Amino acid sequence: MKILVPVDGSSASVNAVKKAIEIAKKYGFSIKLISVVDVSAMPKYRRNDKLWGQVDGSIIGHGARMPEMDEVLIGFKENAAKILDAVEADLDFQGVKVEKRVLVGAPYEEILETARNEKFDLIVMGNRGFSKIKRFFVGSVAQKVISEATCPVLVIHSDASF
Template sequence: MEKETVPGGSGSAMLQSKEEEEPKMTDGKKKMKVMVAIDESAESFNALKWALDNLYGIVGFTPEAGGGGGILTIVHVQEPFQRFVLPALSTSSAFYATSSMVESVRKSQEENSAALLSRALQMCKDKMVKAESLVLEGDPKDMICQSAEQMHIDLLVVGSRGLGKIKRAFLGSVSDYCAHHAVCPIIIVKPPKEQHE
């Protein structure tokens, strides 16, 4: 279980990985590298649950079945804090955050990330799946795709919020972006029907 924070600013930083080598072989089979992206949403945890139930629960994939298991990486991307804020209903100039305010926001982000990853890792532990965690900083869409490419991920799993066409056009969709830009196969897990309605 390894937690690494890589600053990204606008998402241009390179992911620093301690192990660049290919996963070790078990019985002549390469271990599959799976990445699940999580955030505060229930949909992202639904995607993790789906991966644990459907990928790690199948015959031939678990270490007990001789499939060698697989490497599960849970990634969370923090958006960088902007030091200036433009007041919404004012024509005055921008407000510049003080150092203490920036430090307070960063500490809050770190606590939030730690809580999310702790919850995700506990889900993995409950299913007896070994996982590593990674915290990145930058635009989630870009950083997820970049890290998946740089880590040579075999399968990316993301949750879908089920946004309609209009909301997706204005807000953008991480899952939609990843579907078009990730270099590996991707599974987009839709919310359960009762949650979606």
């Protein structure tokens, strides 16, 4: 039996990992921790051409150049891997088989695809706690996963205590 746990470094996702460990130890599950680099959050630009986008609140254009996409992506992937390593180092996975992987794409799509393709039995994930207004406009990764997952989804809130 396998548990998939998306991790973004938030307190809700760390609480989800804690709950997944608890379940895994009790029922003999393995855990796969994933962190998804959200490419939709990256500035839009074309290689070797003018950039039109927004980075850190400032408008870029008129011949300004950004670092190559590969360099930006590598930095985001390295940061995601550090988050997974920190979670693994900080929590007690003793007796639980754990795997880590960094993915690139839209978070909810990557979570759903991984769960489906690798036949996970359970997804345990955090709820970032968006306000109702923000959730209406941007949606919630957890809501999208719940509505489309082919396996059960357990959502853990950031204020849950373990």
